[in-house]
Amino acid sequence: MGRYFAKRLLSLIVSLVIASWVIFFVIEIAPGDPASFMLGINAQPDTIAALRSELGLDEGKFSRYISWFTGMLQGDFGTSYTYRTPVAQMVADRLWVSLPLAIYALTLSTLIALPAGIYAASRRGKTGDIAVMGATQLGVAVPNFWFAMMLVLVFAINLRWFSAGGFVGWEAGPLAALHSLTLPAIALALPQAAILARVMRSALLDILGEDFIRTARAKGLSQRQALWRHGLRNALIPVLTIIGLQFSFLLAGAIIIEQVFYLPGLGRLVFQAISARDLIVVESVVMLLVFAVIMVNFLVDLTYALVDPRLRGRG
Amino acid sequence: MSLLEITNLSLSIGAYPILRGISLSVEPGEILAITGESGSGKSMTALAILRLLPNCTTLRGHLSLDGTDILAQSETEMCALRGQKVGMVFQEPMTALNPVQTIGDQVMETILLHRGCPRAEAEKEARTLLDRVGLPADRFPLSRFPHELSGGQRQRVVIAMAIALRPALLIADEPTTALDVTTQAQILTLLRDLVRDYGMGMVIITHDLAVVADMADHIVVMRKGEVVETGSTQWLLANMHHPYTQKLFAASSHKVALPPASATPPHPVPLLEVRDAVRDYPVARKRLFGPAQHMRAVDHVSFTLHRGERLGLVGESGCGKSTLTRAILGLEPLQSGEILLDGTPLARTGLAADQRRKMQVVFQDPFGSFNPRHRVDRLITEPFHGMADAPKGQDRVEQIAEALHAVGLSPEDAGRYIHQFSGGQRQRIAIARALITRPELILFDEAVSALDVSVRAQILDLLADLCGSYGLSYLFISHDLSVVRNMTDRCLVMRRGQIVEEGRTEALFSTPQHPYTQSLIAAAPVLPNIGHEAARG
Amino acid sequence: MTRSLILGGVLSALVLLAALLSFIWTPYDHTALNIPAKLQAPNAEHWLGTDHFGRDILSMIMVGARTSIAVALVAVGIGMGLGVPLGLAAAAKRGSWLDEGIMRANDLVFAFPSLVIAILITAILGAGAVNAIIAIGIFNIPVFARVTRGAVLSLWQREFILAARVAGKGSARISVEHILPNVANLLIVQGTIQFSLGILAEAGLSYVGLGAQPPVPSWGRMLADAQTMVSLAPHMALVPGCAIILTVLGLNLMGDGLRDWLDPKLREGRT
Amino acid sequence: RDSVTIGLQLEPPHLDPTSAAAGAIDQVLYSNVFEGLTRFTSDGSVVPGLAKSWDISDDGLTYTFQLHSDVRFHDGTGMDAEDVKFSLDRARAEDSTNAQKALFADIANVQVVDPTTVQITLAQPNGMMLFNLAWGDAVIVAPESIETIKTMPVGTGAFTFDGWVQGDRIDLARNPDYWGTPAMLDAATFKFISDPTAAFAAMMAEDVDAFSAFPAPENLPQFEADPRFQVLIGSTEGETILSINNKQPPFDDPKVRAAVAHAIDRQAIIDGAMFGYGTPIGTHFAPHNPAYVDLTGTSAHDPEKARALLAEAGLTDGFTTTLHLPPPSYARRGGEIIAAQLAEVGITAEIINVEWAQWLETVFRGKNFGLSIVSHTEPMDIGIYARPDYYFQYDNSAFQDLMAELTGTTDPDARTKMLQQAQEIIAQDYVNGFLFQLAALSVAKADLQGLWANAPTQATDLTAVSWAK
């Protein structure tokens, strides 16, 4: 276990270093200059030069990379070119929206998908299965931004059950905050739930075909008991993989949804930062997202070992 | 009244009839063996008793267990019955256990489910059971996971689960096919003891007639979903009537008329010489910066094979036989030692074209050794790859026809795909592929292990014929002692990567020297002679 | 043939047909503006109504199908063209540094937030269908590489591969001659699925303005144009939305159906 | 109710109006938090701000400002002549990062006479000086708080800055110690909603009380029809033009530019892109300005004439060019329409959608474009036509002389004459395609009063806003 952990950790670090390279140099070749963006069309060239030097943009790429990277190691992500606040703090603020949203959506999707998948698997080939699978097919096919538009139209504008968007902030109390995240969470969760339910079902069906399920049935367990006691935990590995992937996706991929619901999340931060050429913000956020994905995968791998004893001993 | 009474049971899956009018019965304390070739419906019969059949099956007829009409039971009632009244042991111990639960939990489950006793009590009971099946507490605590056990040990756990509630009937479907001969002997003994101790009835399903003859009180022979013959073991072995039964027994004890090894003007250079071969597989390190670990699959093996000689290699599963084969074929590098073919060492990068011409191979799995997307002509000419003088055009057609003819197939078969052939035919094609370059040496790695007895007998006969017509030399690898005894002049015994004994086949089998060889031979079940006599008659 | 294969096939064929038909005929010129006739609900002249410039939506949907199909198809092509050889190579040299390198690189690409990278790519290269293809294609590569490797690894254990190796064939040759045809089914199925995901991705990119540029119609951009008009002219959002849903649905159904039809044992292919 | 939530499309990057061009900073802070010596009113006129009065010397070179005496910054420090000198010198400095540094180019010296008197000396007369000092870029800031101005703006206005949740909102609170007429609202929140659909939804769901510069004109009729809301339609300083790269062939031929101008149907663009909101213009000048001349006739929609002109220029088969479109919907939608209109006369305009950063790089600085659409929102900016290096690269020495003369002229009538002459020159030279004056479109709750309808500068002046009883 320790060795497994250490080896994964090592490859994780190498991945992160390579990722930082890729991110920095790819982003730096984007045309457009943060200083001219800031100063607009009436700015004079010397003003732009003054701002560039104030922002440290006149240094060489490589030395900027080094200072960015070493800064990151110490938890200092630099200062945003446009906002002029520490990137770390901006990101932290945004995470207070994005992270709860991702967790909320993931919880919703898991709560919907797992029962649906289990139900479908246990009724394989019957009407219930076909209905659930039909619904998931539809869920996979619906673009989530379109779905979000429809949700706003129905629940915010017509029924006025929810506000059309925005985030009241955690100061307003956890319930109010969750309430304001509900529509976006649903918009994110349903398509994900559709995928997850399909994975759950097929993983379960694969497991149900295994010999040990037959053994369990020969002991006198009913189909359902066999599914719950022996099928579920074994089916968890593919499901966990997908949940891990989805979490990373939700963290970074909510850009469009954040736009539709004007949430001050990470996605919108990158989006704004890209258009303002606030490169350091883009770099840091992308780096952070990559880091999050790699970490989540790492954690998922570790939970595999919790689920499956065969992986514990393995080197 | 019998413990298990099946009369006129028919079963079909969808529109396909699988079982047709099966009748059999088992008394308490009696062992009934069901035998027959692959696909004859043995497993289906067993599953029908538990009503654990695939979807869309229809069952007709009568099936009663201890007076209960099984077919009339609801699913809930069946659940109560399974495990309680009837236990089952499956073929594949490696997959029959839930990998994520401890063996203790899995054994206890049967008890908790039916008896609803406190956990502690179930735990105690499970412990006793595991002790009973030969898994003592000090080495096998309840907290072990299945992957920490060997195949035989896992099979013991499965048996413990099946007998937990002392069911009246125990069904064992090929319980030892996946195990070594020595382990097989132990498991069979255990089963027999349990039946005797608990007075259970048992249905054992096996295609190994030697096991049948050894274990069973009663025998049922099945073919294509029908019972062709049934009777007490003694009686049946002596008086088998049905031609199929006779054929089956004849094939099992089939003796091949191997032509004598070509009179040897002993060639100075051995055809194949293996010198001190070592093959290590890397194993994951125990600690991150610990020394690199490895597993020695072939451990300083040396032997020679002369022209015209037929050499056997026996040993338990995992002892390194296939690894050695792959090394000889140049598919895997050696860590040390060398292999010489006709005096020239094999290059590290694989075999040269002329070496490949001299040496060919036939693998075990007739279903997996061919690319399903190619036609037979393309498949069997594959060994010509990279040879400068590979036949072209008409010449090629002729050589294909000749090879197919040699293995008893017709030249028309060259245009067919592999899925259009039966397992036995496929193995013939595999042999044709090996023959087509006119090799001097063929390696047979478990070449007949996957075949049914009757098909196996045909293939062995074919090999014997080819020995006559082609003057073959071969290395015959198998875990089946009787086959090796039949097919070879000289024999090597391998254990944990090492050759422990070597000698003329007859001598080695009649007077084994090494204790391992002795235990191997002792464990192998033997078909009593009566069957053999009857079959001849 | 399963029910889903038929249903999916019919849906996909309809879309394909519409796209092909648009080359020779559309009810109106899809670029012709007619501002006085803007925002008409579906009617006898314009079966699916008009948009905010008075263009005929049916014509735009038909031509838009072309864009969606082309973008998704080429993106899948890129993913297959690069991913499959990588997967084959990784599996052929299992456990080697090559395998390790390819797989780690795959993981790394997977770790990048795809939408953010797509936005960056278009920020660097400019918005447009070609760049959308690149953005989608890049993320298809690891998918195909992984699926191929997974399927091929088990094939390498098969004895017919051993037989080919005994015949002296190199791993590249074996990969092409023996392995590839045997994973073709799986790749076709995966291709169908990636194709449908590509259509969704193109729609998403166009929705944020990074996909095909006007006057080339695109379903995603039609949705983007429609978004502020949902309450004025709901058909503007519903029509392209349904076009996307039906196409993706059709492709997914077809993929599932193909999987069952070609080989029931391929089920583990999809992640 | 004594607070208000205002929706804005763009979020300020930071909160220093004197070191960025972002209009969003002024939209939040202008007049609310920061004030200058002079200020704009809703109708665009310039009135006293922190300076209660001023004297201009006869040669037009010396301005003497009298400041209000009891003005305090929000941090409690007093605002006096020293602060004015500091602010203006900072904006003019060599290393200044003021986006509109040119506004101060003519200032030769700023001198503190006494705590409430400041004297500004010009290097040459500049009739626009009072106007220039009303810009958001010329507001008075304090040296004590300059370090943190980007995140903690400290001004003299009727509202104090009360917090910023980045990506979401900025809060303002009433300044109890305001030197002038105090604000009527206790608090105000600016909420940033960039997506037009989301803006519509937020208004409809009453998440915000007003939306300044509402981005989706197509939705306005719905608000008008809804008794809960009022729609404010005013004018902006935004001349929306189809800018033409005057140096790039074939646009270096005035005939070709004229052909482009005649190919354009302004009304169709206003209807199609702005859903009818906008005033057609025929030159680069705001129609609400008294000096405006209606020159739309010079470039009336006439495809026949356009084709004829192209033929005259030797381009019978038309030509291909690029049309770079920045993100706002007037440009993206207008661009699609213009491309179609140009196609009718044989000009193929390949649409290239760009972000602002790219637009600045390729179009504005790189001058690597054929056509582009952009709204020039700076007030009174006809002077850009006198800059030959400006991105559309119009180089006419007669025009340049006229502008130089204008700057030195302070007499209003003479100025008007010159301005009208300037308008005509650029119209007749078909420098750009002049499309329409961007309308100021705001939506508010029906009972919210005191909002500016017009947008003489990008400001959301809340000082007079209140709820009707």
Ligand SMILES: Nc1ncnc2c1ncn2[C@@H]1O[C@H](COP(=O)(O)OP(=O)(O)OP(=O)(O)O)[C@@H](O)[C@H]1O
């Ligand atoms: N799930 C299933 N669906 C359809 N047919 C099946 C199924 N399982 C088995 N069969 C068919 O039923 C027949 C009997 O199969 P069964 O497994 O009982 O054979 P067997 O005698 O146990 O063979 P073996 O020795 O290979 O285990 C075979 O023809 C087989 O193809």
Ligand SMILES: Nc1ncnc2c1ncn2[C@@H]1O[C@H](COP(=O)(O)OP(=O)(O)OP(=O)(O)O)[C@@H](O)[C@H]1O
């Ligand atoms: N690629 C490999 N990597 C690591 N270990 C391996 C590998 N292949 C085989 N081994 C190990 O080497 C040993 C010998 O394996 P081999 O396949 O040669 O046995 P065998 O005698 O052919 O057994 P069987 O009768 O089951 O075919 C086994 O313990 C096996 O687990």
Ligand SMILES: [Mg+2]
């Ligand atoms: Mg069987």
Ligand SMILES: [Mg+2]
């Ligand atoms: Mg082997």
